[in-house]
Amino acid sequence: MKVSVKVPATAANIGPGFDCMGLALPIYNTITVEESVSPGSGVEINVVSEDLEDLSYEEIPQDKSNIIYRAIEVLYNSVGQTPDDLKITVSTNIPLTRGLGSSSSVIVGGLMAANELLGRPADEAALLSIATEIEGHPDNVVPAILGGLVIASQEDDGSIAYSKLDWPDDWKITVCVPDFTLSTSIARSVLPKEVPLADAIYNVQRAGLFIEAVNKHNPDLMKIALKDRLHQPYRMKLVPGLQEIMDALKHEENVLGCVLSGAGPSVLVFSHRNGLDKIKCIVHDTWDCVNVKSDIKTLPIEKNGAIILNRTD
Ligand code: HSE
DSSP states (O other): OEEEEEEEEEEEOTTTOTTTEEEEEEEEEEEEEEEOSSTTOOEEEEEEESOTTOGGGGGSOOSTTSHHHHHHHHHHHHTTOOOOSEEEEEEEOSOTTSSSOHHHHHHHHHHHHHHHHTTSOSOHHHHHHHHHHHHSSHHHHHHHHHOSEEEEEEOTTSOEEEEEEOOOTTSEEEEEEESSOOOHHHHHHTSOSSOOHHHHHHHHHHHHHHHHHHHHTOHHHHHHHSOOSSSHHHHGGGSTTHHHHHHHHTTOTTEEEEEEOTTSSOEEEEEOSSOHHHHHHHHHHHHHHTTOOEEEEEEOOOOOOOEEEEEEO
């Protein structure tokens, strides 16, 4: 049997929602898993990318240590089985290690493909829980599975509690991807184990306001809400130009906020009304001043999550 799963990119944290808020974007990886016809061939992993300049694809493990294989193995083991010989192909458009959920996309793709191969033993709740367990936090995998803007937590029993919010269509999301990578493990290693109570309160206040701002479609509240003291201040030094970009965008009337996408280094700029070209110029030129090239696009939110593209027996 052969199964293909299409999974969207995701941007996590979104200002005050460290490790709990994320949204899906219309950039996709397609993960195809095929039971091998020649037993004993082991696991074969191929990565197909249109972006031939992205040399980091060469660093993807081609053996059973690959995170896609590990995700598949977790699901098989959960029903007391081990995977047969498999051919896995990842057709990738989500830039790697840029804070756009590339690893979550392949975890979700591997899990959903394995679920089809096994006859769907896992329901959506189980997939959310297993994917979060593998990734370590829910803010990428949950919107990758469900689409849209999601707030999620993992409960003590491993289950995922979540709520989807309706993102206002006229609030634009400009996704700014620099030409350098930043691994999540490095970006997490700079975070403190404990934070001042005042900073925790600051984020709780803004996370509450964020939900109200989205639900009431209130740009003034959103300008206050899109701030963070739990991760961005510590990661600032890992993303050259970020402080300058934030400082420059502060003066733009139409900008609602500027945040790190996930663990970075990509940056999201939220805005309303017009002025997208000016926003793109500010980000491009500020990064250019520190010798960083960038790819900048304004994208709608992806309302749909991962889907099974096809399944052949
Ligand atoms: N919430 C995660 C972080 C997202 O900021 O580390 C990246 O995987």
